Amino acid sequence: MSPALQGLITIIIGVGGCVGYFYFSNLFLDKVLYPPTGPNAGRNITRAGMIRPWLFLAPALIALTVYLAYPVVETLRLSLTERVPGGGYAFVGLDNYSKMAAEPKFWEALRNNMLWLIVVPAMSTAFGLLAAQLSDRIRWGNLAKSLIFMPMAISFVGAAVIWKLVYDTRPVGQEQIGILNAVWLAFEGGPMSVLFLKIVPILGLLAFAVAVGLIAWVFVRPMLKAREQVGSGTIPLRLLVGAGALWLIYMSLRSIFGLAGADLPYGVPQTWLTIPFWNSFFLMIVLVWIQTGFAMVILSAALRGVPEDTIEAAIVDGANPFQIFFKIKVPQIMGTIVVVWTTITIVVLKVFDIVYAMSNGQWETQVLANYMYDKLFRANDWGVGSASAMIIMLLVTPILIWNVYNARKEMR
Amino acid sequence: MDNIVGKKSGLTWAVHISMAVLVALWLFPTLGLFVSSFRTADQISSSGWWSALSTQERQVPAIRVGGDEVEVDGRFVIEGRLFSATDATLSAWGTTSTAPEANAPGDVVELNDGVTLTVAEDGAYVLSSPVTTEGTRLPRIFSTATTPPEFTLENYRAILFEPSNTDGMSRAFFNTLTVTIPATIIPILVAAFAAYALAWMDFPGRALLIAAIVGLLVVPLQLALIPLLKLHNDIGIGKGYLGTWLAHTGFGLPLAIYLLRNYMVGLPRDIIECAKVDGASDFQIFTRIILPLSFPALASFAIFQFLWTWNDLLVSLVFLIDSTGQTTVMTKQIVELLGTRGGNWEILATAAFISIAVPLLVFFAMQKYLVRGLLAGSVK
Numbered sequence: 204m205s206p207a208l209q210g211l212i213t214i215i216i217g218v219g220g221c222v223g224y225f226y227f228s229n230l231f232l233d234k235v236l237y238p239p240t241g242p243n244a245g246r247n248i249t250r251a252g253m254i255r256p257w258l259f260l261a262p263a264l265i266a267l268t269v270y271l272a273y274p275v276v277e278t279l280r281l282s283l284t285e286r287v288p289g290g291g292y293a294f295v296g297l298d299n300y301s302k303m304a305a306e307p308k309f310w311e312a313l314r315n316n317m318l319w320l321i322v323v324p325a326m327s328t329a330f331g332l333l334a335a336q337l338s339d340r341i342r343w344g345n346l347a348k349s350l351i352f353m354p355m356a357i358s359f360v361g362a363a364v365i366w367k368l369v370y371d372t373r374p375v376g377q378e379q380i381g382i383l384n385a386v387w388l389a390f391e392g393g394p395m396s397v398l399f400l401k402i403v404p405i406l407g408l409l410a411f412a413v414a415v416g417l418i419a420w421v422f423v424r425p426m427l428k429a430r431e432q433v434g435s436g437t438i439p440l441r442l443l444v445g446a447g448a449l450w451l452i453y454m455s456l457r458s459i460f461g462l463a464g465a466d467l468p469y470g471v472p473q474t475w476l477t478i479p480f481w482n483s484f485f486l487m488i489v490l491v492w493i494q495t496g497f498a499m500v501i502l503s504a505a506l507r508g509v510p511e512d513t514i515e516a517a518i519v520d521g522a523n524p525f526q527i528f529f530k531i532k533v534p535q536i537m538g539t540i541v542v543v544w545t546t547i548t549i550v551v552l553k554v555f556d557i558v559y560a561m562s563n564g565q566w567e568t569q570v571l572a573n574y575m576y577d578k579l580f581r582a583n584d585w586g587v588g589s590a591s592a593m594i595i596m597l598l599v600t601p602i603l604i605w606n607v608y609n610a611r612k613e614m615r
Numbered sequence: 616m617d618n619i620v621g622k623k624s625g626l627t628w629a630v631h632i633s634m635a636v637l638v639a640l641w642l643f644p645t646l647g648l649f650v651s652s653f654r655t656a657d658q659i660s661s662s663g664w665w666s667a668l669s670t671q672e673r674q675v676p677a678i679r680v681g682g683d684e685v686e687v688d689g690r691f692v693i694e695g696r697l698f699s700a701t702d703a704t705l706s707a708w709g710t711t712s713t714a715p716e717a718n719a720p721g722d723v724v725e726l727n728d729g730v731t732l733t734v735a736e737d738g739a740y741v742l743s744s745p746v747t748t749e750g751t752r753l754p755r756i757f758s759t760a761t762t763p764p765e766f767t768l769e770n771y772r773a774i775l776f777e778p779s780n781t782d783g784m785s786r787a788f789f790n791t792l793t794v795t796i797p798a799t800i801i802p803i804l805v806a807a808f809a810a811y812a813l814a815w816m817d818f819p820g821r822a823l824l825i826a827a828i829v830g831l832l833v834v835p836l837q838l839a840l841i842p843l844l845k846l847h848n849d850i851g852i853g854k855g856y857l858g859t860w861l862a863h864t865g866f867g868l869p870l871a872i873y874l875l876r877n878y879m880v881g882l883p884r885d886i887i888e889c890a891k892v893d894g895a896s897d898f899q900i901f902t903r904i905i906l907p908l909s910f911p912a913l914a915s916f917a918i919f920q921f922l923w924t925w926n927d928l929l930v931s932l933v934f935l936i937d938s939t940g941q942t943t944v945m946t947k948q949i950v951e952l953l954g955t956r957g958g959n960w961e962i963l964a965t966a967a968f969i970s971i972a973v974p975l976l977v978f979f980a981m982q983k984y985l986v987r988g989l990l991a992g993s994v995k
Contacts, residue, residue, distance in 0.1 A: 209793070255812075256817075270839060270861070278839075337634045340627075347634050355978070368648055385663050553837065592838045606829050611826055
């Protein structure tokens with residue numbers, strides 16, 4: 204039977220089955236089990252009302268339990284067991300985890316994932332905010348927005364092909380067909396090269412370090428002032444933010460000095476995806492390119508929701524456009540920025556296709572999701588594979604708790 | 616906002632320019648792939664796609680003179696053409712690899728022993744010799760030609776309609792469609808009922824269920840791979856379409872329920888209560904009132920789910936693609952091509968563009984609903 208026909212039959216059976224289930228189970232409830240007539244009509248109506256929600260929910264609940272809730276528990280169990288020769292599983296405690304911790308590839312994946320977690324949400328949100336703010340002020344803004352939003356519709360694999368073409372390398376002497384190398388070869392070490400490849404990036408890194416420092420200061424400052432009340436529960440979070448910021452500032456300062464002293468190989472085409480450490484950034488750009496549109500759409504709606512009178516008041520007080528943006532608008536949409544940030548963070552934690560298609564974790568670009576796939580389906584080691592899946596789950600958990608907490612708060 | 620009467624911001628131009636730069640940066644990569652898919656393999660490998668619109672000057676691979684010898688006026692003459700393209704023009708030619716551009720078109724060059732060679736501007740060459748050249752080694756011609764911009768649909772024809780097409784792109788296209796359509800429709804139906812129950816019916820444990828669904832929204836599907844594969848193997852589904860449809864349904868449900876519930880809660884209470892007073896059952900209220908009113912939310916989830924299932928690689932790799940290779944999907948095909956034909960950009964670009972064309976069409980046609988769905992799903 205051709206798959207298309209099979210698909211059609213499945214649609215009919217699936218849709219018909221769902222409709223039939225909902226229709227007949229309701230009919231059964233109303234006509235046979237608890238008919239709203241006869242001597243017990245009132246009691247029957249109440250009982251039917253108690254059962255009906257569960258009829259409506261049953262298929263969804265079953266699917267959610269089997270396909271999402273059960274796997275979490277089962278993966279946890281698998282990560283603590285090992286396949287024994289001859290079939291069956293044996294409980295091995297934390298052996299899989301210690302085996303995983305002994306692998307340098309795992310630490311490489313974890314380190315890269317941390318980099319992804321910082322760079323991709325930050326850059327996507329920043330570009331999204333920039334695009335949202337700029338496009339709101341021009342007549343062709345809607346067209347611009349839909350062009351920036353477009354990569355959202357492109358698959359990660361498609362995006363991988365698109366960017367492989369950008370990063371393509373031809374040997375010296377041949378014409379470069381990758382646009383990045385063509386641009387790179389246009390620099391030959393003159394003053395313009397120094398300006399664009401040294402001074403501008405250094406200023407960018409410096410701005411990044413300052414921004415990180417300011418954000419961290421906002422978090423850490425309340426702890427240093429005795430007068431202000433600080434919830435004791437937030438102290439670990441504040442310390443964590445502070446430590447992370449210090450590390451980021453250290454990293455960017457180190458890159459600045461590295462860049463200032465670096466002897467760039469002008470005139471030589473580069474194979475971008477094989478340069479250790481930096482190649483991860485070339486992969487990250489792909490995800491930033493995809494996710495910026497999402498950030499832009501959400502933040503643009505939030506920016507439009509900022510009350511006009513606060514902006515007018517600022518203009519009357521003589522604020523310039525930059526002050527209006529950073530001091531009036533951004534603080535008012537902080538909540539939305541956090542939502543966008545966390546949503547992209549989740550996407551980043553699951554990122555698999557891009558790395559799988561572009562480098563497959565070679566040249567030190569491994570990430571957790573691809574590491575897990577490697578373990579599961581290439582090395583066929585389900586124990587360690589499950590253990591690394593649990594690490595991804597562990598990294599998602601804070602966001603999960605935060606989301607549930609917010610949803611509960613909203614419902615009350 | 617800073618359009619105070621009589622004052623035009625000097626920043627306006629800066630805004631226009633930075634926006635244009637941003638849009639160009641975002642558009643260029645896709646544009647590169649799009650343009651490349653209409654170029655021949657030769658053109659792609661000899662010049663960047665950005666120069667596709669300009670006339671190109673490039674070296675034609677060296678060609679050895681060959682053909683039938685004809686005797687004309689006591690001399691032995693061989694005539695032939697360097698390239699078949701009629702609109703290319705020769706700008707220079709030579710007979711040694713050290714000086715490939717030594718002569719201009721139309722020059723008559725004496726090689727040795729009275730043998731003369733001339734190449735015209737349109738690539739036609741004439742070799743003339745006083746004695747027969749049969750059995751001797753004929754000279755090679757190096758040439759540089761300029762070709763006007765040229766685009767072709769050949770790549771698309773080759774990938775979509777070539778019967779001997781071993782890259783299986785058209786089969787993968789239909790397989791992807793087969794995965795996508797049921798995996799989009801079924802979760803909508805299941806989720807709509809559940810969302811109605813969570814939005815408008817009162818029962819104990821409702822708040823807890825909603826919280827659980829919010830939690831499940833972020834559970835990485837990586838966790839589900841092994842347990843579900845085991846489950847599918849145990850109950851006999853194995854690898855195949857059924858398992859893939861079920862998996863996509865399960866993974867799409869939390870977002871579906873969440874989006875639809877958020878939308879349904881916002882529907883006016885009066886309508887539903889009026890219907891109840893008039894004696895409508897919950898089932899009737901749902902099918903006659905809620906479903907039609909929720910069309911925008913249903914549409915936006917349908918687009919999400921469609922894009923997600925069409926673009927998915929991981930779920931298909933794990934639950935669908937078996938060793939026979941019959942059930943491959945487009946994303947997998949492209950990854951294969953990247954591995955085996957990494958240098959053949961004409962095939963790669965065309966295949967990738969075929970796979971992203973459908974989502975792009977859906978995206979541009981239904982952008983309004985997509986944006987609405989995004990806003991409903993995240994800003995809350």
